[in-house]
Amino acid sequence: MRLEQHEFRDMDLVGGDPALDLVNTVTARDTEPRDWLDDYAALLRWARKASLLADQDVAALSAQAQAAPAKAAAALARCKQLREALCTALYALAAGAEPAQAELETLDQARLAASRTARLVSRGGRLQTQWSVEGSGLDLIAHTVTAYAIELLRDPRLDRLRVCDGRDCGWVFVDTSKSGRRRWCDMATCGNVAKAQRFSARHKH
Template structure:
């Protein structure tokens, strides 16, 4: 993935995808410009995972200990999580555009995701969550790949049921985040009105009142 890697403290406003898998995809910002990867290390991945509230704190604590004991292995696990993220981004955006079979940026994405899913499924256990059969990853079997494995398994469920008519790519400047519109009217355009939405409104107002001047820079997340 071309672009840069930058430290970022994750905040609740970074979780706008409507699903933890889409929030993983959105750990890269400015996909429509100079991409910036916010996962600058394995501890940052754990920070993000804790913020989502989707993972057991004991599991995250165990991963933190494993990462501290084996930093090189943690770095390799982080790279695999990034590879999963990029395969998912290519798949989801191609599905949104309805050109999954032909999109150049999706070339090889199904096979890449399949590889991640198969590794996750091999390490997973079959469980019943209420009356729902599930494959669930565990730290004991997956080790430092636990988050990538669990997210790959959840991504399979998401991709099969993704509401494409309500799944969108934010058109905001230096954004490109993916989100599911859960609003009643289904007319949500921006990932977050407080950032991209208000920024776009501000630029429009500025152009109307200061024609010919340089647009102000949109606020950073």
């Protein structure tokens, strides 16, 4: 998988869930995959664009990463391990198959690691699970995404999980269309490319 620098945009967040959007930080999985998380700073840029963390948490993690680059690289590797296990499991589920035990074990280990640093807080009279820079350190993004991933894997929305039909894509998303027949991650990108290709093929014949 080739590393590639990337400036994250709103159009990169089409999954419908932060866990899916993390999986989609690799593009062209169906041809020549390109990994947009080329360093820990890229992971922070993604988290900021995805509104996953508060700005002060992103700033604190950036300072930690600069002070301990080896630890930041290790945290990024753990986050990518989570991403790839989640991707493989989601691809299996989208195809109507059961995820392999290896991927479930990786996700379970990520769940346990996140649970060890989680704290219960009370907000508006209701208890919530919360992660912090102080508790999770450089793994804060991975721990937060793990919580989203576990919740998603239990959610009825998973019945609408799709893998984009577009070439050079392979992104995953939750189909929120009324018909439930959405084929592309984004009509403005993969959808338009597919339409243009069909138009070209018709006129060639």
